[in-house]
Amino acid sequence: MSIQLGESDFQILKCFPVISQLRPHLDQAKFVEQVRYQMKGGYQLAFLEVEEQAIAVVGFRISTCLASGKFLYIDDLVVDELKRSHSYGKQLFQWLIEYARNHDCEHLSLDSGVQRFAAHRFYLMQRMNITSHHFSIQL
Numbered sequence: 001m002s003i004q005l006g007e008s009d010f011q012i013l014k015c016f017p018v019i020s021q022l023r024p025h026l027d028q029a030k031f032v033e034q035v036r037y038q039m040k041g042g043y044q045l046a047f048l049e050v051e052e053q054a055i056a057v058v059g060f061r062i063s064t065c066l067a068s069g070k071f072l073y074i075d076d077l078v079v080d081e082l083k084r085s086h087s088y089g090k091q092l093f094q095w096l097i098e099y100a101r102n103h104d105c106e107h108l109s110l111d112s113g114v115q116r117f118a119a120h121r122f123y124l125m126q127r128m129n130i131t132s133h134h135f136s137i138q139l
Contacts, residue, residue, distance in 0.1 A: 003095045006035070006045035015047050015057045022078035035059075045073065046099075048092045055080050056088040060095060062103055072100035074110035077119075093126050 006012045009032050016031045018097045026034070035045055048056040059076035072094065095128065100108045111134045112119050 001048065001050050001091075003046060003048045003092060006047055006063060007031075012036075012045060014054045015045055017060050018047070018054050018057045018058070018078055018080045019076055021081055021099065022076055046092070046095070048095075050088075055083045056092045058092055060096065062100075062105060068109070069105040069106040071109055072103070072105045074108070077110065089122060090126070097135070099133075 012032050012035050016028050020026050041062040047054040060074045062072050064070045079084040113115050
């Protein structure tokens with residue numbers, strides 16, 4: 001088992017089967033191009049690999065804002081639905097915390113859809129706090 005950043009097109013594409021479980025609207029043919037575009041703005045993709053297969057994937061970025069200072073924001077975090085409850089998510093989450101600390105972040109945060117009850121249980125078990133409500137409007 002290893003956790004690594006997706007840097008090559010091959011590594012990025014390897015993440016698609018897992019991340020598409022969280023983001024089913026994504027098109028595999030455009031996935032690498034989309035990730036590369038987001039990388040220009042600081043997005044990074046990391047994955048936990050077992051036997052050369054991506055099992056858990058996270059998309060994240062480091063940013064700074066007046067409210068939080070420097071922080072690591074998790075855009076996407078998903079474990080393959082057939083591999084859940086084996087601590088892969090916890091291992092990837094702990095890796096993210098260490099990555100954030102190593103990059104002088106003061107916070108780690110994410111937004112989660114209100115319907116994702118299992119994810120919320122996981123985040124609370126990782127000692128995360130519910131600190132705000134996220135509001136949006138479709139344009």
